[in-house]
Amino acid sequence: MGPLQRVKDSFVAGLILVAPLAITLYILRILVNWSLQFINPLVAGTRLANYTGNVEVLAQVVAVLIIVATLTVIGAVAQWSVGRHLFGNLGRTVNFVPLVSTIYAAIKQTATSLVDRDTEYESVVLVEYPREDVYSIGLVTSEGRAAIDDVVGDQAYSVFLPNSPNPTAGRLVMLPASQIHETDMSVRQGMRMIVTTGIGDNEDELEAHGVPMDRDDPAGADD
Numbered sequence: 001m002g003p004l005q006r007v008k009d010s011f012v013a014g015l016i017l018v019a020p021l022a023i024t025l026y027i028l029r030i031l032v033n034w035s036l037q038f039i040n041p042l043v044a045g046t047r048l049a050n051y052t053g054n055v056e057v058l059a060q061v062v063a064v065l066i067i068v069a070t071l072t073v074i075g076a077v078a079q080w081s082v083g084r085h086l087f088g089n090l091g092r093t094v095n096f097v098p099l100v101s102t103i104y105a106a107i108k109q110t111a112t113s114l115v116d117r118d119t120e121y122e123s124v125v126l127v128e129y130p131r132e133d134v135y136s137i138g139l140v141t142s143e144g145r146a147a148i149d150d151v152v153g154d155q156a157y158s159v160f161l162p163n164s165p166n167p168t169a170g171r172l173v174m175l176p177a178s179q180i181h182e183t184d185m186s187v188r189q190g191m192r193m194i195v196t197t198g199i200g201d202n203e204d205e206l207e208a209h210g211v212p213m214d215r216d217d218p219a220g221a222d223d
Helices: 003-046 056-078 081-094 100-115 146-152 187-195 203-208
Strands: 123-128 135-143 156-162 170-176 180-182
Touching: 003 056, 056 081, 081 100, 123 156, 123 187, 135 180, 135 187, 146 156, 146 170
Parallel strands: none
Antiparallel strands: 123 135, 123 180, 135 156, 156 170
């Protein structure tokens, strides 16, 4: 190996090590700047800096704590019967607004699926889509109607096939039970896999959840 090649390999190795950190810091900076759009007005409106010795950063930290505490209280109230009634009416009101209702429902369902074990989806399944021997993650939403069963000729299920990494979009398909492969993955695990495009899920974990893997014929192997 010549000196030029060693320099090239060293540069690539350094780039691989530094680039992920640099990109992560850049994304964090964007998120922090976006968050400050909500934090700074709170700091200015409540004059928190007057209570922190005019230390702006400390005032922002206090504002974040106030926001976290407020969200925690709202979450606690939402679990009471009065809160469920109040926020339920708010959700129904939002559903009357065209376009806003679609966005709100999609984001709420995705967020709920990621953090809550109890969702409107019944189970995570695998469907051979878009062709045979290629499996897509599907979320069973309900059993098919009698009219659909008559056309299919078998017990049909409504299965939502979410896109990755954006599960708010996808397609709804009606499938007979014979074409649905059950897994023991929770909805939360399935949604996490979709959002992260499978990052962090190794083959052993996937097989443990019933996802078929062919170790003898890896993708891209020559015949």
